[in-house]
Amino acid sequence: DQQVKQNSPSLSVQEGRISILNCDYTNSMFDYFLWYKKYPAEGPTFLISISSIKDKNEDGRFTVFLNKSAKHLSLHIVPSQPGDSAVYFCAASAAGYTGANSKLTFGKGITLSVRP
Amino acid sequence: GAVVSQHPSWVICKSGTSVKIECRSLDFQATTMFWYRQFPKQSLMLMATSNEGSKATYEQGVEKDKFLINHASLTLSTLTVTSAHPEDSSFYICSANPGLRTYNEQFFGPGTRLTVL
Numbered sequence: 175d176q177q178v179k180q181n182s183p184s185l186s187v188q189e190g191r192i193s194i195l196n197c198d199y200t201n202s203m204f205d206y207f208l209w210y211k212k213y214p215a216e217g218p219t220f221l222i223s224i225s226s227i228k229d230k231n232e233d234g235r236f237t238v239f240l241n242k243s244a245k246h247l248s249l250h251i252v253p254s255q256p257g258d259s260a261v262y263f264c265a266a267s268a269a270g271y272t273g274a275n276s277k278l279t280f281g282k283g284i285t286l287s288v289r290p
Numbered sequence: 291g292a293v294v295s296q297h298p299s300w301v302i303c304k305s306g307t308s309v310k311i312e313c314r315s316l317d318f319q320a321t322t323m324f325w326y327r328q329f330p331k332q333s334l335m336l337m338a339t340s341n342e343g344s345k346a347t348y349e350q351g352v353e354k355d356k357f358l359i360n361h362a363s364l365t366l367s368t369l370t371v372t373s374a375h376p377e378d379s380s381f382y383i384c385s386a387n388p389g390l391r392t393y394n395e396q397f398f399g400p401g402t403r404l405t406v407l
Contacts, residue, residue: 208395217294217383217398218334263334276387277324278396282333 177201178266180281188289193251195284197264200245204266208278209238209249212261221262222249254288261285292318294386296399303374304407311369311402313384319364320386324396325357327380334383340367374406 179198187193197207205226210218224231224238224247231238237250251258265278293316303309313323321342326334338359339347346359356378358370367386371378381403385396 210398215381215401215403217296217385217400220395220397223395276322276396277336277339278385279336280334 176281177204178264178279178281180264180284182284183282184285184287186287186289187254189256190253193249193254193258193286193288195249195251195262195264195286197247197249197281198245199247199266201266201268201279202245203268204279206267207238207240207247208265208267209236210263210265210280211258212263212283218263251286254286256288256290259286259288292386292388292397294384294397294399296382296384296402298402299400300403300405302405302407305375306373308370308372309374309404311371311382311384311404313367313369313386313399315365315386315388315397318386318388320367320388321364322387323361323367324385324387325359325367325369326383326385328383328401329380337369371404374404376406379404379406 177200208223209221211221212218222233222236222238224240229240240247261283263283264281267278295314297312323340325337328334336349337352340359340361342361342364348354361367381401383401385398387396
């Protein structure tokens with residue numbers, strides 16, 4: 175049972191345009207969501223997160239939107255740059271700061287390619 | 291930011307041998323660390339949660355006796371793959387949670403590529 179779904183395996187975008195990466199979840203206990211970026215043979219790097227008490231969080235070129243009623247979140251990258259080409263993972267966690275409650279459930283990832 | 295290291299970055303071993311992978315938090319103390327494995331083009335699958343000073347919590351389907359986890363200090367967790375077989379070949383990644391300082395944000399190590407011949 176996949177609780178975090180990234181249904182599109184890949185996305186190709188022209189440099190300078192907007193990249194929109196989507197993520198859906200099924201577990202209503204999730205209350206914190208994160209996006210990670212990963213290059214091959216490296217560990218994921220934290221990008222941006224959002225708490226369920228918000229519907230938007232922005233950090234530079236990255237904005238995450240959360241629609242709780244639809245159990246859907248999206249990551250917007252504007253403007254997209256070739257260096258953004260990587261695999262992006264959506265992750266979610268249930269309430270709790272430390273211990274087992276803070277484990278993350280990951281989606282399968284989306285491969286983003288930004289064309290120069 | 292928080293830095294997590296892993297050692298070794300890659301290892302090749304013969305079938306039947308045991309391999310130990312270390313995960314260290316370099317500039318913070320981590321009461322909780324996590325171990326994941328990733329198959330090619332697949333998601334990160336959580337294997338176990340490592341808690342300092344207590345037994346690890348394994349996810350369903352993960353063999354406790356095969357994947358031994360020791361979290362002996364606040365900066366070090368080790369994963370030992372015992373009697374490794376070719377199907378254990380994978381990319382193993384650890385992460386650490388600094389705790390209250392950053393809500394649920396995990397910092398990942400660079401990963402360890404295990405190849406079992």
